[in-house]
Amino acid sequence: MPASPSTARAINDRLALRLLQQEGPLTAGQLKQFTGLSRPSVADLVERLAAAGLIGVVGESGEQRRGPNARLYGIVADRAHLAALDVRTEGVTVLVSDLLGSVLAEASVPIGDGTDTGPAVEQAVTLVERxxxxxxxxxxxxxAVGAPGLIDPATGELRDSSGLPEWHRRLAAALQERLPARVLVENETNLAALAEQRDGAAQDRDTFVLLWLGHGIGAAVVLDGVLRRGASGGTGEIGFLPVPGTSGLPSATGCDGGFHSLAGAAAITELAARYGIVAPAEPHEPYAAALVREAVARVVADAGDSSASGFLDTLAEHVALGAASVVAVLDPGCLVLAGEIGGAGGEVLAARVQDRVGRMSPLPTEVRAGTLGGGAVLRGALLMARDGAQDELFAPPER
Structure with a gap:
């Protein structure tokens, strides 16, 4: 059944808004060209969107002939404001942006391990308000809140996970109660994958797996452009993956003995000590990232540095053990090494991992270094908030 005139208008309006969001300000003539609509339809569309406060005149196109078609129309950036949160075990970072994603303010607050749930939640909510x-x-x-742990696919809420602070799970509800805003929650590694696909290393890939190398180990799986969460929301929990080289096996209540024990930050720090790698610690990142960065710098400066090369070679072998299992099951064609440690390793570590995965698997797999580093989670949360707000503001009415 054909769409009603009102629904057709709403669909055209949304198409125009998406074009303005992707292309930037456009003239009415350019909107006509991109949408294929008639000139009267575009004129009506522009009038509707302007009356709704969604677009406005932001300049002129520079054409010699002045007139309605020479006006540049753009989305009204302050039509809605967004917040993105990166929640870690040691604290929270928040940024506030306009509807187009331009950052207006950013701040962080540390939350100590011994902080009770109530005060920790209050600190985080107050940070957003401030x-x-x-x-x-x-x-x-x-x-949009990015946090470690599993997201329940039925409720969209962060599930109770062992080893994570209780305030993580309580934060979204507290934000919803205190602020008149829509609150979305997503796993941090999934958000990093969204950011790397939109703005980073995987922009040309519809299918890839992102390996998050930070304090812990995680993965995000994107197949045919769709993020896969699994039946319980646990897709990508590869810290629990049994691999050779550990002292035991993981359990349902802890990933000690799994891939985490081989390639997590603590394991990398111990590995660096065996090779005599030391580095000054950097704030707001795992010490292991500084060690990897130091080793990479030494190898780049002197390819014959046996200690740094040996450390990176062994680290690549450890990472490849988990990566090869992912490749064998999913055949993604592309792995992105992200997180603070993945970013610190850069192309030097990625090339070593690709070489070792290639030795273990017949499936051709490119290994890339993530380009957004530890900031990928916050960037992904901002993209999620922007998409959510625009979907609501630009949505056609229900028939």
Whole structure:
């Protein structure tokens, strides 16, 4: 059954808004060219969107002939404001942006291990409120929270996970209660994959696996452009993957003995000590990332540095043990090494991992270094918040 005139108009409006979001400001003539609509239809569309406060005149196109078609129309960036949160075991980082994703303010707060749940939640919520105020924002439309742990596919909520602070699970509800905003929650590694696909190392890939190398180990699986979460939301929990070279096996309550014990930050720090690699610690990142960065710098400066090369070679072998299992099951064609440690290793570590995976698997697999580093989670949360807000604001009415 054909769409009603009102639904057809709403679909055209949304198409125009998406074009303005992707291409930037456009003239009415350019909108006509991109959408294929008639000139009267575009004129009506522009009038509707302007009346709704979604677009406005932001300049002129520079054409010699002045007139309606020479005006540049753009999305009204302050039509809605967004917040993105990166929740870690040691604290929270938040940024506030406009509807187009331009960052207006950013701040962090450390939350100590011994902090009780109530005070920890209060610190995090207060940080969001304070950052919004510093950005001059009275009301947030959408808040996206990136956190470690499993997201329940039925409820969209963070599940109770052993080893993670209770305040992580309580934060989203507290934000929803205190702020008149829509709150979305997603696993941190999944958000990193979203960011690397949109703005980073996987922009040309519809199918890839992102390996997060940070304090812990995680993976995000994107197949045919769709992020896969699994029946229980546990796709990518490769820290529990049994691999050779560990002292035991993982259990349902802990990943000690799994891939985490071989390639997590603590294991990398111990490995660096065996090779005599030392480095000054950097704030807000695992010490292992500084060690990997130091080893890479030494290898780049002197390819004959046996200690640094040996450390990176052994680390690549450890990472490849988990990566090869992922390749054997999913055949993604591309692995992205992300997180603070993946970013620190860069192309030097990625090339070593690719070589070792190639020796263990007949499936051709490119290994790339993530380009967004530890900031990928926050960037992914911002993209999620922006998509959520735009879907709601630009959505056609229900028939």
């Amino acid at each position: 950052t919004a105020k510093e950005a001059g924002v009275e009301r947030l439309h959408t808040i």
